[in-house]
Amino acid sequence: MSADDLREVLRFIAYDSGYPAALAALARLTDLEREHALPAPTGQGHEVNANGTGSPIPEPMRQAVAALDAPFGIYMDLQSRMRADMRLLSVRERTFITMTVDVLFQTLQESFRAHLMRALGAGATPEEARAVVRFSTQFGMTKAWRAMHVLDALLTELGTARG
Structure with a gap:
């Protein structure tokens, strides 16, 4: 690297x-x-889109955040837009990184779901998603354990759990 x-x-x-x-x-x-x-x-870096509009975050999530708190939604759009053009890392690598952050910070609701969906959309397999959570055990076994339960439930909901 x-x-x-x-x-x-x-x-x-x-x-x-x-x-x-x-x-x-x-x-x-x-x-x-x-x-x-x-x-x-x-x-070598990326163009920072601080003055644009929109966001790479899925529209239903953006709407939910804006309904929760409109100024927070605007800030979230800005922050996500500013890093949207990063290209040194693949989408898949970026989703694995954010899933790891979710495990460590225990943000296992909307954020973890969004990052998992993006990982699967970028071609990651359910087993690779499990490997991301297993990797996180070195930073906290109980956090990874909780995340594995959440991941299993999400994969079951999506119909991609192990048979």
């Missing part, structure tokens, strides 16, 4: 993990690159 790829991962998860944590990780990455004379990033 290149320095640019790592930075894209950190910029991508900032939306879900929180900007202070992502900023600290970017600073630490820069320190490690200097300390170990690692290749610096080339600056």
Whole structure:
């Protein structure tokens, strides 16, 4: 993974993990690159669409969020739109990353469902989705255990559970 790829991962998860944590990780990455004379990033990134409209979030979810709190919905659209043009990581890789964040933060309702649906839509299999949750056990067994229950229920609902 290149320095640019790592930075894209950190910029991508900032939306879900929180900007202070992502900023600290970017600073630490820069320190490690200097300390170990690692290749610096080339600056390859993505166009930030801060002034556009819309969002890559599915319309029913956008409507539900706007109905909950309109200013929050506007902010969510902006944040999702700003990272929508990232291309160093595939959609599948990005969904696996966000599913992992969901497991660690226990955001296992709307967010986890949306990320799972996007992963399956990008060609991930149910077993690969299970592998993402299993990967998360290294950061918290009980969190992954709870997530595995939620994943199993979602896959059953979708008719893709193990037979």
